[in-house]
Amino acid sequence: xxxxxxxxxxxxxxxxxxxxxxxxxxxxxxxxxxxxxxxxxxxxxxxxxxxxxxxxxxxxxxxxxxxxxxxxxxxxxxxxxxxxxxxxxxxxxxxxxxxxxxxxxxxxxxxxxxxxxxxxxxxxxxxxxxxxxxxxxxxxxxxxxxxxxxxxxxxxxxxxxxxxxxxxxxxxxxxxxxxxxxxxxxxxxxxxxxxxxxxxxxxxxxxxxxxxxxxxxxxxxxxxxxxxxxxxxxxxxxxxxxxxxxxxxxxxxxxxxxxxxxxxxxxxxxxxxxxxxxxxxxxxxxxxxxxxxxxxxxxxxxxxxxxxxxxxxxxxxxxxxxxxxxxxxxxxxxxxxxxxxxxxxxxxxxxxxxxxxxxxxxxxxxxxxxxxxxxxxxxxxxxxxxxxxxxxxxxxxxxxxxxxxxxx
Ligand code: ASP
Ligand code: MG
Numbered sequence: 312x313x314x315x316x317x318x319x320x321x322x323x324x325x326x327x328x329x330x331x332x333x334x335x336x337x338x339x340x341x342x343x344x345x346x347x348x349x350x351x352x353x354x355x356x357x358x359x360x361x362x363x364x365x366x367x368x369x370x371x372x373x374x375x376x377x378x379x380x381x382x383x384x385x386x387x388x389x390x391x392x393x394x395x396x397x398x399x400x401x402x403x404x405x406x407x408x409x410x411x412x413x414x415x416x417x418x419x420x421x422x423x424x425x426x427x428x429x430x431x432x433x434x435x436x437x438x439x440x441x442x443x444x445x446x447x448x449x450x451x452x453x454x455x456x457x458x459x460x461x462x463x464x465x466x467x468x469x470x471x472x473x474x475x476x477x478x479x480x481x482x483x484x485x486x487x488x489x490x491x492x493x494x495x496x497x498x499x500x501x502x503x504x505x506x507x508x509x510x511x512x513x514x515x516x517x518x519x520x521x522x523x524x525x526x527x528x529x530x531x532x533x534x535x536x537x538x539x540x541x542x543x544x545x546x547x548x549x550x551x552x553x554x555x556x557x558x559x560x561x562x563x564x565x566x567x568x569x570x571x572x573x574x575x576x577x578x579x580x581x582x583x584x585x586x587x588x589x590x591x592x593x594x595x596x597x598x599x600x601x602x603x604x605x606x607x608x609x610x611x612x613x614x615x616x617x618x619x620x621x622x623x624x625x626x627x628x629x630x631x632x633x634x635x636x637x638x639x640x641x642x643x644x645x646x647x648x649x650x651x652x653x654x655x656x657x658x659x660x661x662x663x664x665x666x667x668x669x670x671x672x673x674x675x676x677x678x679x680x681x682x683x684x685x686x687x688x689x690x691x692x693x694x695x696x697x698x699x700x701x702x703x704x705x706x707x708x709x710x711x712x713x714x715x716x717x718x719x
Contacts, residue, residue, distance in 0.1 A: 313478040314346040314436065318446065318468035321355035322485040323542035324388045333542065334395035336483070337441060341401070346436050348475065349403075349443045350468040351392060353384025358447075358461070374419030378448075378458045382408065385445035385464070393443050402440040406431065408448035408456070413467065415449035415457045422457035423525075424449060424466065427474040436475075444471065465526035473533035480530065480537045481548075482522060487541035488549035489514065489521055491714040492566040496705050499715035503564060504547065507554045510564050513657040513691050527551070554659055562667055563658035563712040568705050570652045572602070573626035574683065574695055575633055576618040579643025582609040586640065590617055593636050599625040603653070603686045603693060614643070618684060620695060623649050651683065652701040655693040656708060662689050674711035680704050 317340065319333050333349075340347050352358075361381045365372040372380075389405035396403035408415075412428030435442045446464020449457050459466050465482060472480035488502040489511065506514070508531030515524045521539055530537045530551065540548035580586055591601055602620045609615050621629050626649045633645045661667040671692055675682060680703065684695040696704055709715060 312344060312346050314348065314475055315340060316348045316350060316468050316472040316475070316477045316480045318350040318464055318480070318482050319352065319542060320464070320482070320484045321352040321357070323483050324351055324353075324392065325355040327391070329542075330388065330391050330395055333392060333483075334399060336542065337392075337396065338399060338401060341441065346439075347441055348432060348436070348471055348477070349389075349392065349441060350446045350464055350471060351385055351388040351443065352446050352464040353388055357384035357387070375455055378419050378456050382445070382448040382456050382458055385447055389443045389445045396441060396443070402438070403443050404435055404440060405443045405445070407445045408467070409450035409454075411442070411444045411471075413444075413449035413470070415451055415459070417451040417453065417455065417457065419455075419457055421460035422449060422451065424459070424470045427470060429471075429474055432471075432475070460523070460525065462520075462523035463525070465523040466529055469526045469529045469533075469535050469537060472535045472537075473529065477535070480535050482526075482537060482539045483542040484521065484539060485541065485543065486521065486539075487544050487546050488539050489551070489565070491564070492568075492705055492709055496568075496702050497566075497709045497715075500709065501714065501717075502546075503549050505550045505552065506564055507659050508551060509554070509690055510657050510659055511551045513655070513688075514565050514567050522551075561658060561712075561714075562660040562664055563656045563714065564660070565657050566705050566708050566712075566714065567655045567657060568652060568701055569655075570698060570701055571623045572620050572651050572653050572695065573623045573629070573647065573649035574618060574620050574651050575626075575629055575645065575647040576616055577633055577637050577640070577642050577645055578616045579612070579614040580617060580637075580640050581642075582613050582615050586615070587617065589640065590633070590636055591619070593632050594619075594621070594629055597625075597628055597632055599629055599632075603684055603695065605684050605686070620651070620653065620684070648683075650698045651695050652698045652704075653693050653695050654701070654704045654708065655691055656712065657691045659690050661692075668692055670711055671708060674707045675704060678703055678707040680707075 393403040414426040415422035446467040494500040
């Protein structure tokens with residue numbers, strides 16, 4: 312019998328009625344002849360509530376205790392769903408992370424799964440029972456409870472699917488799939504029937520928050536087909552899988568945007584080796600992640616400008632660091648802007664087609680949108696624009712690439 316891992320997110324188990332509904336869905340899949348492993352999140356809002364409790368006592372709660380606390384949300388839902396399954400006459404058994412044999416490293420709050428000792432779950436499946444596993448948690452080699460980072464239940468599900476060689480890992484959520492862009496911004500946005508791991512990684516990290524990024528990385532690494540589906544509406548959802556030659560390939564699969572960006576530039580730096588390292592080294596010492604990086608060629612005065620983007624929350628500190636760096640490098644000064652947004656087009660199809668960038672820049676130009684920075688990778692082109700153009704820019708790109716149209 313084919314094994315399927317089904318993961319239900321926080322809104323899907325947000326109330327007793329919804330847990331009952333999930334029980335019905337699990338049984339439906341079971342009746343279709345599948346073996347099922349269920350992975351659950353905590354009830355929606357619960358993890359936030361627990362974090363607030365801890366912070367109300369201490370602004371930097373001890374990470375070990377933090378993990379003990381926030382992992383409790385999932386323990387509630389796995390027990391309730393198991394009880395709901397019992398009430399329907401099915402054998403179900405709940406497992407916390409350690410009971411399920413999910414071993415992790417010791418980095419509290421964002422631990423990585425290192426190994427799964429799946430004997431108990433294996434036995435359940437062999438006996439026709441339904442294991443219900445708490446997402447988002449594991450145990451380190453010293454026996455401490457760990458958690459996998461916000462949204463980590465997705466990663467638990469994918470890891471179990473990989474360990475048990477499941478046919479598919481189904482992620483049930485409150486949207487019915489991955490969209491060409493956010494439908495709240497572009498009402499014509501369409502559900503993508505299929506995307507590649509690579510595309511999903513770009514779309515996920517660019518702000519389409521359907522899946523935890525780590526889960527997508529994991530799925531790609533172990534080749535686990537993942538399907539994003541709605542708990543509340545029937546439908547095929549979006550399949551995330553490897554690129555295969557028979558796949559009907561659109562040039563661009565989706566438009567992602569990120570409004571939490573800020574841009575900084577050190578101007579008029581004497582052109583010399585080691586400058587980039589000097590600037591970015593100072594920034595990373597403050598634990599600030601840098602995203603886009605652009606350096607221009609030296610002008611007539613033999614100086615360069617060096618720009619990069621950071622998360623908007625990091626802007627004030629990054630600006631301070633750069634002011635010091637600028638003096639040390641004998642540069643002309645620092646300018647910054649935290650009212651910017653990043654728009655990106657993503658698609659494996661663009662690998663083999665020239666002219667995608669031209670289409671993108673033409674569409675933005677005709678819309679009167681000025682491009683401040685550009686960066687490209689094999690399957691992505693990103694631009695930084697003024698934040699006020701986020702909506703109109705996303706819309707015009709969506710239509711320039713025909714994403715509102717039915718796929719052939
Ligand atoms: N409950 C955890 C969170 O809210 C994990 C998850 O839901 O995936 O981040
Ligand atoms: Mg989630």
